Amino acid sequence: MDYRHAVATDAPAMAELFAANHYDALTERQRAEQGFVQGAFDTDSLRSMAEHGTLLVADDDGHLAGLLGLASPADLPTPPPPIQALLAAQDSLHWQGHSLRSTPFLLYGPVVVAAAYRGRGVARGLFTTALRSAAGRADLLIAFIELSNQTSWRVHVNGFGMTPLGEFTIGSRTYGVVGASTRPDARPGT
DSSP, rough: EEEEEEOGHHHHHHHHHHHHGGGGOOOOHHHHHHOOOSSSOOHHHHHHHHTOOEEEEETTTTTEEEEEEOOOOOGOOOOOHHHHHHHTTGGOOTTTTTGGGGSSSEEEEEEEOGGGTTTHHHHHHHHHHHHHHTTTTTTTEEEEEEEOOOHHHHHIIITTEEEEEEEEETEEEEEEEEEESGGGSSTTTT
8 A cells, every 4th residue: 555645636536535435425324334524525626635735645556545634724725614613722622731722733634445445454554644744744633523423533532542632513513623643752652
């Protein structure tokens, strides 16, 4: 498996993968079993993100196994509502005794793994690649997970050891914010 930065030509396959795993494309049972992604990520927006270096992919000999967004808040001139709410909540979210506002961080997510590659370590490979890519650029990776997405929560908190930092709500949706240090000496199990 080759973990690398996405390129513009990956955009159609990334859009297809994202659409197949979007909340609206899945039944309630599928969402509960496999998790889901949300947001508006079409081919053009994914191409633009790839051109700006804010996407990582898992490439299995030309087959897209997964993707992961990794961006600085400054990379998003018009952040979507959940990111706006996360940024507005920075003073109430804390990492190692400091508010998120005073901690350099990168936004982690969305992350999507193709059905044929689930359970094969692709999400962990993307996570590890994101940590390496973020080292020296930020102290922390921050993700927000809708609390109804328990599969994603288990993967990131129980599986990868990301630390819960707090919550924020938009309308009827509550999101948990989790973080992981980008410094190898500060990560659990290293």
